[in-house]
Amino acid sequence: MSKNTAFPSASLLGYPRIGRRRELKKAIEGFWANKIDATELDAAAKEIQLGTARRLTELGLNEAAAIPGTFSYYDQVLDAITHIGAVPARFGELRNADGQLDINAYFTLARGTVEQQPLEMTKWFDTNYHYLVPEIGPETTFSLTSTRVVEQFEYALANGFETRPYLVGPVTFLLLSKASDEAPADFNPLSRLEEVLPVYAELLSRLGAAGASWIQLDEPALVADQDVPVAEIQAAVARSYEVLGAAAGRPQILVSTPFGALSELLPTLAGAPIEALHIDAFKGAVPSAEELALLAGKTVVAGVVDGHNIWINDLAESAARLDILKAAGLAVTVSTSTSTQHVPQDVTEETQLSEELRSWLAFADQKVTEVVTLAAHLVDPASSAVAICEASAVIASRAVAAGVKRPEVRARLAALTPADFNRSNFAIREAAQDEALALPPLPTTTIGSFPQTGEIRSARARANKGAITADEYTTLMKEEIKRVVELQEELDFDVLVHGEPERNDMVQYFAENLEGFNVTVHGWVQSYGSRCTRPSILWGDVTREKAITVEWAEYAQSLTNKPMKGMLTGPVTILAWSFVRDDQPLGDTANQVGLALRDEIADLEAAGIKIIQVDEPALRELLPLRRADQPAYLDWSVNSFRLSTAGAADATQIHTHLCYSEFGVIIDAIDGLDADVTSIEAARSRMEVVNDLENHGFGRGVGPGVYDIHSPRVPGAAEVSELLGTAVKHVPARQLWVNPDCGLKTRGYAETEESLRNLVQATKEVRAQLV
């Protein structure tokens, strides 16, 4: 081993990397648009990394290896892919003359090319962060094709900061991988472990040589139930750390296991030649005395501060947990349960929030202070006694603050009966809807949003600043809606949307129009690549003071004779993409939102809207990582959707939209939503989902996406026809809808128009062959 310094007493598992003012987003998008070159991008990235190091040092993370080296240009899994050379064969040769995967190759994998779709993207555990999915097969070759993590470490060190380099660990990497196109049907990526490990070992040796005293290998997959048997995972973990533990001149190894309790894998890691083990002691439990005994000799990095939500830490509770670990005679240090990349950077920037609300919140920077306070507690309880008492007092005051509990909301929830969650049989609804809507076979529609142009954003910014009046803003948005409706008429879509120009974000928009929420100004959190969202804060009981979407929907419907979809965001997604109160069961909060949406649907129906889409793209995301916890989740989540929609008339067609591809996993829940039509991502995963639909015998309307909207690539009509051809082989044509994978808000108009034109043309061709 290189250096033998102790693990820092206080640290974070990871830190936001997008920059305080989203500097990384601007730099990357500038690079993609050829406005800056690779050197300028590199300089911007370095500035962000140094800024982080300075800030964290200032906040008290001043021991060696306390600052997590979690910067990434796009995604930490993509970083691992490019370091070990795991490029899918379909991309051809991406290495440059030096045999390295440079920044251009890196972004090619993330964004695709004219011929090749990018790597698939999926959610990182139960967060709203998306990683790129490695494609591994028997043909994949592994070699060290990037040393960026070493260079980043060296650069920080040269500037006076010894950071702690971060890599996704080998077992998690392979468990998150999917089989490549070339792989045989029963191929398991984990079978390539022996070839992957030497590359990791080489990287560790290089980091050691560069002077790193610690490396963090992130193994969150070990806290989630996997399809692979536990014994196989245990063997893979043991083997991995045996090999990496033996890497020449390596740094000391911290294995981090965020997102829950390790359970069966704890003894395996306890027996491995690693120097420190991080456990999630916030969401997971404090290990038992027997488990703790196994950890003797290792540093336990206790993740007692929640990295994934924004409420201040119950320091008294955390101190108690730390005391148990300390009493077991272990070397204990304090950290966050997960990387803080899932929360915004600094709550003190949110000066528009009331002082009271702000006092309840801890963003990444405030979590540093909490971690430092708790580390001080371990050394000398007296030193942090005041801070601990203060936190308890704030938590107590929050419980009784105005708006946190509203009697009228609670009474309405208490009065619900099973009838409030059920519609008529689908057959009855289907007949009523066929009559009301008279749609052609394979109806075409889009998922809701149209491109959010610079003009739309600038109008909103001006309205927020007061530079234009609310009426002027409304007029501009109505003009935009008119353009979008005319475009869809021209393209000959069957079911139209208004395009959602008035929504900054599909959750924030509702949060701004419901009581019980607040929104932030600078609270950006990375969602994928350069995309960030600003999750709202759901802190109180939810009420709807007045109709939210009706005026827009009514206006849009007045412009066309075709059906206009009303567009709402569902309760589960509103919860998933907000920071949600932690003082009551999530199901109660979801039902409060559900009732507000139910009232909105009644108002839309009264305004003449015949189709209403309630988006639930996050249904899969909140699915607990442990199977034992899943039924309870699916029960409350499905019920809250049903509560939202079950007030609709039989003739009102309820749509839902889900954007992820592992449909199979929760198909029963999707069925349970009882929506009349479900649209789902499929193009990016090349129609894999239709097999699940067929196997399940899914009986209601379904629109597997035929246009991957996550990249600027335009699918040709032939490609769309082919996807539809696959779909009609597996799903009865009378159930099929034709739509993109997701909304179009991130796309430009040029590619959108061309893609949608191809989509309609292909549909007409396939339709003609149906009879």
Ligand code: MET
């Ligand atoms: C992430 S799902 C997006 C659904 C929303 N209706 C849209 O089209 O943008």
Ligand SMILES: [Zn+2]
């Ligand atoms: Zn979507």
